[in-house]
Amino acid sequence: MYREYKTIKELVGPLMLVEGVDGVKYNELVEIETTEGLRRGKVLEVNRDKAVVQLFENSQGLQISTAKARFLGHSIELSVSEDMLGRVFDGMGNPRDGGAPIIPKKKMDINGEPINPAARNYPNEFIQTGISAIDGLNTLVRGQKLPVFSMSGLPHAELAAQIARQAKVRNSESKFAVVFAAVGITYEEAEYFINDFRKTGSIERTVLFTNLANDPAVERIATPRMALTCAEYLAFECGMHVLVIITDITNYAEALREVSAARKEVPGRRGYPGYLYTDLASLYERAGRINGKEGSITQIPILTMPEDDKTHPIPDLTGYITEGQIILSRELYKKGVTPPIDVLPSLSRLKDKGIGDGKTREDHADTMNQLFSAYARGKECKELAAILGDTALSATDKLYAKFAEEFEKRYVSQGFTANRTIEETLDIGWELLRILPKSELKRIKTQYIEKYLKD
Numbered sequence: 001m002y003r004e005y006k007t008i009k010e011l012v013g014p015l016m017l018v019e020g021v022d023g024v025k026y027n028e029l030v031e032i033e034t035t036e037g038l039r040r041g042k043v044l045e046v047n048r049d050k051a052v053v054q055l056f057e058n059s060q061g062l063q064i065s066t067a068k069a070r071f072l073g074h075s076i077e078l079s080v081s082e083d084m085l086g087r088v089f090d091g092m093g094n095p096r097d098g099g100a101p102i103i104p105k106k107k108m109d110i111n112g113e114p115i116n117p118a119a120r121n122y123p124n125e126f127i128q129t130g131i132s133a134i135d136g137l138n139t140l141v142r143g144q145k146l147p148v149f150s151m152s153g154l155p156h157a158e159l160a161a162q163i164a165r166q167a168k169v170r171n172s173e174s175k176f177a178v179v180f181a182a183v184g185i186t187y188e189e190a191e192y193f194i195n196d197f198r199k200t201g202s203i204e205r206t207v208l209f210t211n212l213a214n215d216p217a218v219e220r221i222a223t224p225r226m227a228l229t230c231a232e233y234l235a236f237e238c239g240m241h242v243l244v245i246i247t248d249i250t251n252y253a254e255a256l257r258e259v260s261a262a263r264k265e266v267p268g269r270r271g272y273p274g275y276l277y278t279d280l281a282s283l284y285e286r287a288g289r290i291n292g293k294e295g296s297i298t299q300i301p302i303l304t305m306p307e308d309d310k311t312h313p314i315p316d317l318t319g320y321i322t323e324g325q326i327i328l329s330r331e332l333y334k335k336g337v338t339p340p341i342d343v344l345p346s347l348s349r350l351k352d353k354g355i356g357d358g359k360t361r362e363d364h365a366d367t368m369n370q371l372f373s374a375y376a377r378g379k380e381c382k383e384l385a386a387i388l389g390d391t392a393l394s395a396t397d398k399l400y401a402k403f404a405e406e407f408e409k410r411y412v413s414q415g416f417t418a419n420r421t422i423e424e425t426l427d428i429g430w431e432l433l434r435i436l437p438k439s440e441l442k443r444i445k446t447q448y449i450e451k452y453l454k455d
Helices: 156-165 187-202 217-236 250-262 276-284 314-322 330-334 364-388 395-412 422-433 446-452
Strands: 003-005 009-014 013-019 029-034 038-048 049-054 068-071 079-080 087-091 108-109 126-127 148-150 177-185 204-213 243-249 288-290 296-304 324-327
Touching: 029 049, 079 126, 079 217, 108 217, 148 156, 156 177, 156 187, 156 243, 156 296, 177 187, 177 217, 177 250, 187 204, 204 217, 217 243, 217 250, 217 296, 217 314, 243 250, 250 296, 250 314, 276 296, 276 314, 296 314, 314 324, 364 395, 364 422, 364 446, 395 422, 422 446
Parallel strands: 087 204, 148 296, 148 324, 177 204, 177 243, 243 296
Antiparallel strands: 003 068, 009 013, 013 049, 029 038, 029 068, 038 049, 079 108, 288 296
16 A cells, blocks of 8 residues: 655755655655656655655756655565576666566565574585685685775776686586676776676676666665675575675765765764664675575675775775685786785685585695795795895795795786686696795695695
């Protein structure tokens, strides 16, 4: 039963005040009927008989004297079906590819429900991305939340497309799907993603939600939730392994700040709303596995750090909620390393659970620790040589410095088209370790050295 009101009293930017309302709920969907046609919005705030409505479209030219507000009794819903695979939608779930509207199997509230902690299953299955710096050293596990921290101008879009193209769960009969949400991006970026997926054929297993930079801010807030709702349907009702990639979370947080400022809320750190942590958690915590369900949701949110600052509220709070981070480096990018993943500050807190015999290979954990250790020492040796000259280095130090060079060139740098199996990644690691004397391989069991360190 719809309720209509002609008591629109005020319009400030995207916000509208409706008085004399009854039984209206927070987040409820609203249609505003005007002489020019319908506009849509949602309830942001309810105070006794007053409701603040946020418009999804521009409020320009809207005459409040002749407009009617119709409250629909439910929040924003997404029509879901398996037919969404291979399709491109806008940030509100409407087809953007010129195809027919989806015939829904069901409609789902985009705000979703958090997964009951008692029903969660522990993430412990390896997902192969084909990228050595992730698979070998910061392994992604099914059901994990692993963000990518990038910087302005770095190729995070290419990395996102590469992961979406190449990711797969090994040794599993379940179907694998990718839900890709592009938030606040330019038209050129949107075309890049769509064309890349079509060209490589990966569009067949992908659902794209694209919210462009000139779309309204409130749509930006809805887009990740649309993607996650679609992922929940594919994972928990269709039994698929779903990888959700959201880029760029910074654009999402900026939209949140814009809406918060329009509501005249008391700002928190750097002008972002005080509930930024809670709001981000409501997105990230929708990833995971559920006991008794075949499917799962793994999440890779991508964010550009404003001013390259890791302590900025967006990466800072994201780091608290998620299980690690992949950090891209401007220094490596200038050297021509692609993808420019800085492996030392990067971290996957669940990597130990997804590697080893039966998952990747028996020597994975040992070689991973040895590569980390050798690369860290090699970088120190290079820094020392830059200050004091090569003569300050011992013969072993020079080998470590050479190792660090080769590691960046051959292990980390693989371009955006190479798709390496985990075996190829581990074998490259062993080849690099041959640069060092056997006596330096203190973190690897003797039986693995004898088996894999070929002369």
